[in-house]
Amino acid sequence: MALSAKEKLFNQVITHYAESGSGFTAQDCADFIQVNRSVVSHYLNRLCDDGLLRKENTRPVRFFVIAEAAGTVSVLPAVHEKNDVFSQLIGVRGSLSEVVALCRSAVDYPGDGLPVLLAGESGVGKSHLASLVYQYALERNVIAANAPFVELNCADYANNPELLSATLFGYTRGAFTGADREKRGAFDDADGGYLFLDEVHRLSAENQEKLFLFMDKGYFYRLGNNRTAHPTAIRFIFATTENIDTVLLNTFRRRIPVRVTLPNYISRPLPERIAHVNHFFHQEAVNLRQDIHFNTLVMHQLVTSPVRGNIGELKNQIKVMCATAWSNTPHGEIIRVQGGHLTGEILVASSTAAANAPDVSTFLPKSMNDQVIFRDFCHSGNVMLLNRKLEQLLTDVNGAFSTEALYSGYIWQKTMQAANELENLSGIQLSQELRKTLWLCLNYTLYISRETETLDELTRISDYVSGKASLLADECITLLARNVTPQPLPLLRPLLSCAFHSLAGEDDLIQGIIVAHGRTTASSIAGIANQLTGGYYFKAFDMPNSTSTREIIDLLIAHVSRLRQGAGLIILVDMGSLREIYEEIKLHLHGELLVINNVSTMMALDIASKIQERLPMAEIIEAAHGAYDVEARHYSGMQPGNKIIISCISGEGISRKLKDIVQRYLVQETIDIVTMEYDDLKWKITHADPSLNGTRLIITTTDLEAGYIPLLSVEQLIKERAQILKRDYFHGLLQEGALEPMVEEVVKLFTVEGIASRLSFLNPMVIINEVEAVIKQYEGFYKIHFESYLRMNLFMHIALMIERVMVNNGVRHREETELTFQQQAFVAVHDTFFQALNRKYHLSLPLTEILMIFEIMEPWISVDTPA
Structure with a gap:
């Protein structure tokens, strides 16, 4: 159930200002909903009336969240009934949810x-939405039951603005030649109801001015009489196909606080496009009083092709299709609408039953989607539990469909087509339960728009899945893009990876790739090998005949970057420069690499069976040389070892200092730390020098592409989150609890290097230690550990500030600034933390300097709620 604009505003307020002691203004909330500041102010005052906010009549007015509201209310109950007039609008819970919420709020x-x-654009449904706004106003009893709805298309009068003015406002006798009597206008006819002005951009500037003057004053003058005012109560809806900012006067535009843009047909989510097609076929079936059969090819053409006239033109296309089929169908036979040949699954538009039910995701409660069902599924990978939960939700709670009807329709059929292709390509058989899960996950990601945070969360949860499961998910997504929709669905990858985890099994010791020129050559060879061995051992890349070796290499590098490191890799190619492929790919691998030319089906089948038997690479290589007349190149890869390389582009001195820091925190003394000149390291990486074998980690001051070896720049070391550093770079290398203090030492090192040349007389090493004591007091007071890059910023700023104040008393341009509550609290405790520095250097810090420190720290601290 969609939330109103007021409810959405309150949820945003809770998120951003629940703990704010200084409150917030209407202007602070300007970006939360798409209305102007005066409307935001109105909603905030209504929330005060509801007992959820309180306000102080300062200038500007400040609002505060009432503690009880923040603690008990996370989402306001929707005030609109589920079955209001908007509930049947296709997209009301999808692409048009914000649009509908704003329209409700306007009413x-x-x-x-x-x-x-x-x-x-023309045909996206503006007129239909305008009529729904009017009907909603009738439902809400904000206008009388007999209130009028007057529609006027301004384009009809584009070349005669005076006639449009007369049509809008009416005219008096003698106002112009032929005006032999007084005549009422559209403003009179719409009194007490709605006036819908379509193509409003065709209004002349003069008529726009007349219109906004009426909106300000509530009365108008007839053409030919500027003395007699006519007061009316009119609600306005305007529509345009043009850019609002360029075709309307600023003064007119400012009088319209609620502005919404309707998406064109092809940019609507796939389930909404399918729902429109189903709806129009159902309308035609009702009109013709007979069921209409059409195949998935027709559906595919209608939902994937851009329509110049959008939904309006789509309706006309379907009407013509059905009229043609009706005309060509003998009496008593089934009406069949054909797209090309009547092949594939048949869809039926019933003349009696309701139009096909919307897709599953229409009925999924948003909170359940996010917080329970799919998150729990990613934890467990239990496809049967997911299916059962959703089936029960959809059949019992909503009563929307039977279980049998649930798995039907266009998306289901096209998903099954992709599933069949996946089986043929991978050699892995998909159970019926897994096919259902595939469809449910696809529906969810098609319909539900999600933030990056949700994707990151599901990706983190699904980190346990095998590399083979992730590869199967990628393969499946590619096939779904080809069969169902090409729109990117990033949320689908973690969901499908979890779905395939149990089926895929553990990762193989060796992973296989087949690259061949031709539309289906590689797929055909890989498919046969995988099917006959019953496992997903080869990933296929079908390359156009014009594809160069360079393009093949780039494609393989992109694929290899997604593989789990450590496994061996066998690449079978049909032609191309074997040496080029081998030389470049080996730089991106941690394990062994074997590249073989002149791939054949028998060769692929033989190698797939050896991978299945988990034979080592050496046996596969020996067998390949004896069995096939091929060229093969083998790279032994990285051998286990214990070595960290540290390199600094600025010179050996910094490298040695970094080595000293890292050395102290290593978990075992047997790990060697080697410092290396930057250019020497770069050459060794480029040429895959054997001396790099055994390298566990490279730390540099400048980012560098190191191929298969994990490389960490100092900037990453300072900015990256601790858990990422532990997992991806320092796993098994550092003592327990050693990462944070090690990074702090690195921060101090580079701060000293950075400020040494900028300080005139203070000793960098001494002042850094003194500043560190101040920072630790702030951390203790606010009970937070500052991130490393914030720490470096504070080191730099405070050290330079002390010398600046000693030399010229510091900057003072904000001494008279009126302080916020948070600033006051920060200034009040500031002297306590700087007591030692003030005493040693005889400082008296100006208010401006203190506020500058506050602004650096502000995003990280909560000044109004210290311990």
């Missing part, structure tokens, strides 16, 4: 509501 606004401007 509900006290007085005569708010004017609404609908923007979008």
Whole structure:
């Protein structure tokens, strides 16, 4: 159930200002919803009336979240009934959810509501939405039951602005030649109801001015009489196909606080496009009083092709299709709408039953999606539990469909087509339960728009899955893009990886790739090998005949970067420079590499069976040389070892200092730390020098591509989160609890290097230690460990500030600034932390300097709630 704009505003306020002691203003909330500041202010005042906020009449007015509201209310209950007039609008819970919420808010606004401007291409449904706004106003009883809805297309009068003015406002006798009597206008006809002005950009500047003057004053003058005012109560809806900012006067545009843009047909989510096609076929079936059969090819053409006239033109296309089929169908036979040949699964538009039910995701409660079902699924990978939960939710709670009807329709059929292709390509058989899961996950990701945080969370949860499961997920996503929709669905990867985890099994010692020119050559060879061995041992890349060796190498490097490090890799190619492929790919691998030319089906089958038997690479290489007349190149890869390389582009001195720091925190003394000149390291990496074998980690001051060896720049070391550093770079290398103090020492090292040349007389080493004592006091007071890059920023700023104050008393341009509550609290405790420095250097820090420190720390601290 969609939330109103007021409810969404309150949820944003809770998120950003629940703990704020200084409150917030209406302007602070300007970006939370798409209305102007005056409307935001109105909603905030209504929330005060609801007992959720309180306000102080300062200038500007400041609002505060009431503690009880913040503690008990996370989402306000929706005030709109689920079955209001908007509930049947396709996309009301998808791409049009924000649009509908704003339209509802415009109607509900006290007085005569708010004017609404609908923007979008021709045929996207602006007129239909305008009629729904009017019907919603009737439902809410904000206008009388017999209130009028007057529609006027301004384009009809584009070449005669005076006639449009007369049509809008009416005219008096003698106002112009032929005006032999007084005549009422559209403003009179719309009194008490709605006036919908379509193509409003065709209004002349003069008529726009007349319109916004009426919106300000509530009365108008007839053409030919500027003395008699005519007061009316009108609610406005405007529509345009043009850019709002360029076709309307600023003064007119400012009078329209609610502006929404409707998406064009092809940019709507796939389930909404399918719902439109189903709806229009159902309408035609009702009109013709007979069921209409059409195949998935027809559906695919209609939902994947851009339509110039959008939804309006789509309706006309389907009407013509059905009319043609009706005309060509003998009496008593089934009406069949054909796309090309009547092949594939048949879909039916019923003349009696309701239109096909929307896709599954329409009925999934958002909170359950995010917090329970799919998150739990990523933890467990239990496909049967996921299916059962959703089936129960959809059949019992909503009563929307039977279990049998649930798995039907276009998306289901096209998903099954992709599943069949996946089986043929991978050699792995998909159970019916897994096929259902595939469809449910696809529906979820198609319909539900999610933030990066959700994707990151599901990716983290699914980190346990095998590399083979992730490869299967990638393969499946490619096939779904080809069969169902090409739109990117990043959320699908972690979900499908978890779904395939149990089926894929553990990772093989060796991974296989087949690259061949031709539309299906590689896929055919890999498919046969995988099917006959019953496992996903070869990934296929079908390359156009014009593809160069360079393009093949780039494609392989991109694929190898997604593989789990450590496993061996066998690449079978049909032609191309074997040496080039071998020389470059080996730089991106941690394990062994074997590249073989002149791939054949028998060769692929033989090698797949050896991978299945988990034979070592040496036996596969020996067998290949004896069995096939091929060219093969073998690279032994990285051998186990214990070595860390540290290199600094600025010279050996910094490298040695970094070595001293890292050495103290190593978990075992047998790990060697080697310092190396930057250019020497770069050459060795480029040429895959054997001396790099055994390298566990490279630390540099400048980012560098190191191929198969983990490389960490000092900037990453300082900025990256601790858990990422532990997992991806220092796993098994450092003592327990050693990472944070080690990074702090690195921060101090580079701070000293950075400020040494900028200090005139203070000793960098001494002042850094003194500043560190101040920073630790702040951390203790606010009970937070500052991130390393914030720590470095504070080191730099405070050290230079002390010398600046000693020399010229510091900057003072904000001494008279009126302080916020947080600033006051920060200044109040500041002297306590700087007591030692003030006494040693005889300082008296100006207010401006203190505020500058506050601004650096502000995003990280909560000044109003210290311990």
